[in-house]
Amino acid sequence: MRKKHQNKVKSELPIDFRYNLPVIEFTGNRQAMVEGSTGVLHYSEEAVRINTRMSVIAFEGRGLTLKCISPTCVIIEGFIVNVEFIS
């Protein structure tokens, strides 16, 4: 009974909160904000790889820069061409 109730409460929560998923917000293909990052794995002008709890997110493009980095959030700026989720 208790487990059922717990499952019901969980189902009412937003999906990112339920599965601890990262939130990615795009502004066109010029800026991407990744919330829930756990660190930067690779950083170059052509590719940026961000580690999250679920998977690694790889951004590919031209002139990519990390505009802002905090322990849980990363803002990537540049001309984003491709986004890949590597699990």
Place this chain on the structure above:
Amino acid sequence: MLIKLIRWLRGYIIFSVSGSFPERFINLLNRSGITYWDLLPDGKLYSGRMLLSDYMKIRKTAKKSSVRLRCKKRVGFPFYIRKYRNRKGIAVGCILAVIVMAVLSQFVWDVQIKGAERLSISKLNSALDECGLKAGVLKSSVDFESVERELVLKVPQIRWISINALNSIAEIEIKEKSVKPKVKTEKYPCNLKASCDGVITKTLVYSGTCAVKRGSAVSENQLLVSCVVEGTSEAEGNLRYVHSNGKIFADVIENKSISIPLENNILIPSKNYIEKSTLDILWFNIPWKLDSSPSELKSNVFSNCKLVANEITLPLGVNTVRTYDFEKSQKKLSVKKAKILIKKKACLKEAFNYGNYKIKSKKYSLKELNGKLKLNAEYVVNKNIAVEQRVKINKKVE
């Protein structure tokens, strides 16, 4: 802009990171809460900027992540001032300048008066001085509101006043009272009589009965306007007495004479003068030139030069008193020069005596007598000859 300024004031370092895994270094920095900005990949290197205080703390982190940290450039105020560490005088001068500015800004440097049209500025300044507001006074010691009230009581011509302390300048705005027109309120009965002989040209009678006509000749003390007026109502009776008022213009002959000596003892200022100067700094007067006065015959010329910057009078200036010595000398005037001089004098007298009247004709005759040049002038002037003559009666006057 503000963030940039704060960063510049605190000082920052442009650094580069190289190694096998610099991303680990970045992650460790994030976890330890160290801020950095403009992190850009530059080939195999990363370059970024970091505050000087944070840069001191990241040595261990760099060692832990086995990266090589290099300082490329030092930017900011701490590095700028380090250049001048051997020149302590500059720092002392800057500190002194700040202290002097802070101290001087506590005083009133100048008192500016605006809106005084008929009132004399020097009178207002002396009244303000008595109220305790003058250049060199500590701003906190002056209660501007009480000065406003006191000044209004001292100078009754002021209708409205406002004192604004703008930085170190006391700006005084004044609105003057409008002048009341003079109204004649005399009610005693009086006649108007002639002050001299003449021929009447114009009569302007406001009250009373006119006793003369235009073109008639009058002698001195002759009645011009009578105070006796016929009554208009039964209550007033047949006659009543009024205060005669009016203007009676007449052509009058007047003789004047002026004389000037052909030999004069005059005082000429000598070229030698003695100067006393004082340096004015706020309320201090520091004398830098001292000398005794030369003789009894002297004239002083005062001058006050104040330093002005951007239309603001600074509390720095020089007061100078120049004392000229006079020499007695005898001067002989030629008759030609004396004639010119005496005519000029006559013209000046005419302007003062007959400024409001019309001179119809004038005749000059010159005579040299006992070393003096004498000018006799005969004027025909059109002027108001009416003067009041009080009448004593034993009846109640309305």
